[in-house]
Amino acid sequence: MSEISELMWVEKYRPQKLQDVVNQRAIVERLSSIVKSPASMPHLLFAGPPGTGKTTCALALARTILGEPWRDYTLELNASDERGINTVRERVKTFARYATQRGINIPFRVIILDEADEMTNDAQTALRRIMEETSRFTRFVLICNYSSGIIEPIQSRCAVFRFSRLEEKDVVSYMTSICKKEKVRHTEEALSKIYELTGGDMRHAINLLQTSAFIGDVSIENVEKTAGISSRSKVSEIIDLSLKANFKEARNKLVVLTEVYGLSERDFLKYATEEIFKLGLPNAEHAAEALAKYDYRLIVGAHPEVQLAALLAELGRIGKDAGYRGSK
């Protein structure tokens, strides 16, 4: 384990075995039966909200089937990090070739492709071909948030596993066990608060937990203070400024968030939508229409920054109509 994995609790306490994965009992059972006869394993598709154990299950599965040298036979790819389908094809091919040269007895190599639903339909069609071309030596584990974002021909070639949102008691009890091992002072209410702020995303919850613990102890006050630095709270601030028709400042903060820190436009829209709906604007339907319009144009347009800026300006108009004075 590298030093960073030791440092970051989210990695340090990532379950290594399928059995240790939190609250996805049905999935773990099905996967465990696959592990018993790996030769007949199909390609897998894991769908579900972020931080529910998809990557963890994929890694644990690879570890169990491939044994000690599993890292040599597992390729982790992130669709959003690769520059197009040709890069994916190259990396998969090189990997398959490299791995065949060694004569160790393993049933196949595992390729974990995260964020597969971010790929365009064309890229997915090409991916489907790659899956076919290499299926003698490899099994794919595709990971996505929504299975509807995956084209039908790929879905029909995969066994689909749906991960459900984690419940409060499971996330809280996992955090409690971490606190014990790390000897951190905490209160039950603070852990509940973390769950509330992170909506069942275990990865996010543990990061928030650790950060709170590092600046003091895990109290409601510290948790709330720490959450104030999250991407979500930055988005919330931008939305507030926009609705107050303070376009220039809102857009400036948006540029910092997306261009300097690298938050994706889609993630921005996701948080923006949640934050706007929380405010209970009298003309919320206009806001929803604006969000829907620019969500679409973000995909088809040529300049994402133009589309998001147009959204901020329109929110200014909507805020004015609603007599919006500010969230606090």
Added chain:
Amino acid sequence: MWVEKYRPASLAKLVGNEEARIGFLKWLRSWKPGGKAALLVGPPGIGKTATVHAAANELSYDVIELNASDARTKEKLQNALGPSIGNQALSGKPMILLDEVDGIFGRNDYGGMEFVMELMENTSVPLVMTANAQDSPKIGKIAYKAEVFRFQRLPPRLVELYLRSIIEKEHVKLDDESLQSIVLRSRGDVRSAVNDLQAAAFGLLEFEVEVPERDRMATINQAFQQLFDATNHVEALLALDSAPVDPKEKVRLVFASLVSSSLDIETRAEALEALSRADEIVGRIRRTQEWRQLRYLNTILAIGLFNAIQGKRLQFNADPVPWETKLRLWNEAKYFAQLGRTLGAILSISRKQFAEAYLPYFALILAKTEGGEKMLGRMGIDESTIKVIAKEGKKLLEALR
């Protein structure tokens, strides 16, 4: 589209791959019922399909063409081809072209492959197929039973000659450097080269322009200021037409001017909405290569903008990012991206996820960890990146106090 306009009508007008072309013509000329089928193999855009059509034209065959998107099941192939195979008298002198057969045979071909094999065994009309590669076992099987003609990528010299002939006919002005970069980019694919040429002629490809940069900026500045100051639709349109930049850049420059001017929220929202629609068109053109859409772009942009900003003062500005943010872009952005890449690989997350759920927390945790910076150094993360993330951590700590 020029690709269609200049599709060679006769074999003599095709360039490159002489041997394969002549071989194919000979094959077709001497073809008799019951004879072998033909398979043309080679990378895209080098004249396989064009050869088939030109040869058919020369020997007055009527081509019945099917490609991967038309049909892949046995039933569909039969329906499409049935009449022409069964009844020659009705359809003149037919020949069958199955274009891009590699696309027809997926895992779901539902008997398409068998049907083609059967067809090859026993045809009353010439059967021609094209494929991009011969590696797949199915194409291999076909190649085994067919007369195979191999097509190679064209040498740059031939691509250039061909493009020059089009340039002459279209009276396009294009400097040698741009032409050469199109030739290089095509890697022997004539179709894509012609597409690029047309794009360049429409100002859609970005090239170094010979005009000195300063003069060019002055012209651009003037054109856009005229657009913003226009007193009617015609003036606005003329001004936008005269701006010597490609459509994507037009959108960007209007955007830069719009966000940096002082405007009331109504005006700004309306103008940005018009710009957003124009940007949608630009995106569509880039994705679908439907250049005809370009005709509408200037109208949508110029008039939409004119109607939105009527009477308001807009100042030309080429830079949409305020100065202090720009500094942060230069000094920090690439280092955060670098860190996301390195840590992403260790923590099984993407750069995007790093930005979304890790970055601020990680910066704080690192700031509170003894020897944290040294640890990053041991992982091979460079000094500048460490400096930037450490500074971010300290800043966040300050903010929390």
